[in-house]
Amino acid sequence: xxxxxxxxxxxxxxxxxxxxxxxxxxxxxxxxxxxxxxxxxxxxxxxxxxxxxxxxxxxxxxxxxxxxxxxxxxxxxxxxxxxxxxxxxxxxxxxxxxxxxxxxxxxxxxxxxxxxxxxxxxxxxxxxxxxxxxxxxxxxxxxxxxxxxxxxxxxxxxxxxxxxxxxxxxxxxxxxxxxxxxxxxxxxxxxxxxxxxxxxxxxxxxxxxxxxxxxxxxxxxxxxxxxxxxxxxxxxxxxxxxxxxxxxxxxxxxxxxxxxxxxxxxxxxxxxxxxxxxxxx
Numbered sequence: 001x002x003x004x005x006x007x008x009x010x011x012x013x014x015x016x017x018x019x020x021x022x023x024x025x026x027x028x029x030x031x032x033x034x035x036x037x038x039x040x041x042x043x044x045x046x047x048x049x050x051x052x053x054x055x056x057x058x059x060x061x062x063x064x065x066x067x068x069x070x071x072x073x074x075x076x077x078x079x080x081x082x083x084x085x086x087x088x089x090x091x092x093x094x095x096x097x098x099x100x101x102x103x104x105x106x107x108x109x110x111x112x113x114x115x116x117x118x119x120x121x122x123x124x125x126x127x128x129x130x131x132x133x134x135x136x137x138x139x140x141x142x143x144x145x146x147x148x149x150x151x152x153x154x155x156x157x158x159x160x161x162x163x164x165x166x167x168x169x170x171x172x173x174x175x176x177x178x179x180x181x182x183x184x185x186x187x188x189x190x191x192x193x194x195x196x197x198x199x200x201x202x203x204x205x206x207x208x209x210x211x212x213x214x215x216x217x218x219x220x221x222x223x224x225x226x227x228x229x230x231x232x233x234x235x236x237x238x239x240x241x242x243x244x245x246x247x248x249x250x251x252x253x254x255x256x257x258x259x260x261x262x263x264x265x266x267x268x269x270x271x272x273x274x275x276x277x278x279x280x281x
Contacts, residue, residue, distance in 0.1 A: 001086045007279050008090035008136065012068070013098050015138050015277040016060045019051045022212045023188070023249065023274050027051070030186065030239075030246040040244025047239070047272055061273045065100040066140040068122035069205060073135040080126050087124055087136075091116050103143070125202065134281040137209050145183035145271040149204075150175040151197060154263040163263040165224055168193060169231070172251070175267040176232050181241015184271035187248045188212070189232070192266045194256035204268035207252035209276050216253065225251045239272070249274075 027048055034040040054061045070087055074080065092115040094100055104118035105111070116122065152171040154163045159174055161167035172191055179185075190210075192203030216222035228251040238244025249272070258264070 001082060004134075004281055005086050005090045005093070007281060008087060008138075009094045009097060011136065011138050011277055011279045012090065012094035012100065013058070015140050015275045016065050016098050016100060017058050018055045019061060019273060020211070020276060023272070024048070024051055026212050026249040027186075027272065030249070033245050034239075035244075038244060039240075039242035040238045040246065043239035043242060043244075044246065060098065060100070061275065062142060062271075063101060064142045064144065065098075065103065066142040066275070067103060067146070068116065069139040069141050070122060070124045071137040071139070071206065071209065072124065072126050073129045073131075073133075074126050075132050075134055076128060076130065078134065083126065083134075084124055087122065088117050091122055136279040136281065138277050138279075139205065139208055140275040141205070141208075142184070142271050142273070145187070145269045148175070148179035148183040148269050150178065150267045151201065152265040152267070154265060165220060167263075168253075168265050169224060169228060171265045172228055172267055173231055173235075175269070176235065176237070176247065179237075179269065181237050183269055184273070185237060185241060185248065186239055186246045186272050187232075188270040188272075188274045189228075189248055189251045190268040190270070191251065191253040192255075192264075192268070193253070193258070194264060195258040195262050197264055197266075199256060200264045200266040201268070203254045203256060204266040207254050208268060208270050208274060210252045212250040214252075218255070221253045221255065225253055 031044045095116045102112050102114045104113040104116050104121040154167050159170045161170040190204040190207030192200035194200045232248040235247050237247040
């Protein structure tokens with residue numbers, strides 16, 4: 001497992017210091033849409049310059065290197081216990097080597113572990129597959145953007161949100177309006193719809209691993225993603241909440257079957273630096 005551990009350390013380094021190409025391209029595409037000399041234009045320019053400096057100097061894009069979230073597809077026969085410990089070992093090494101900001105704080109003692117490991121930290125989701133390839137996806141999820149996420153139980157009377165896709169649209173818009181520019185927009189927004197609270201929060205985070213350029217395989221959801229992106233950018237919140245035409249770079253929606261009595265919607269928000277990457281082993 002030593003080579004795998006070292007590979008995960010390198011994955012940490014890549015994700016922390018280089019923005020995915022689709023995110024950078026979206027930032028560049030947004031720049032000419034903002035008025036020259038505006039706060040929105042200045043903010044986007046700083047973000048783009050930040051990405052360049054981070055890539056060239058191999059320094060983290062943001063001082064908050066977030067909560068590491070691993071989505072792992074495991075071939076049959078590979079020990080889940082060993083894999084979890086390998087990821088934790090790699091996390092300790094990467095924290096010192098990259099470096100990453102230590103973010104794992106004990107809820108009772110308020111003591112920081114100093115190495116980004118602790119109870120349930122990092123988050124590791126394992127899914128066994130029938131293949132022979134180990135696929136490790138890493139999302140480094142910042143605290144500020146995590147704080148502005150919202151969970152809804154439809155129907156929501158105040159929003160006139162019923163148990164349908166229009167109700168989902170109203171919930172997502174409500175979440176972004178409540179954020180009021182906190183969490184470092186322009187956002188990438190993941191939405192999960194399903195039967196249970198724990199299910200939809202995981203599903204919403206899954207959506208943050210999708211490329212901005214992909215297209216939802218469900219036509220109704222693809223249309224809703226486009227409508228929501230247009231609606232959100234019409235709110236005028238703008239980059240860093242300073243006003244402008246670019247409040248979000250993308251909206252991605254995932255669904256599971258639901259219980260007849262339950263309709264949960266989770267909105268997971270990423271800051272503009274949606275740091276994600278993949279290791280195939």
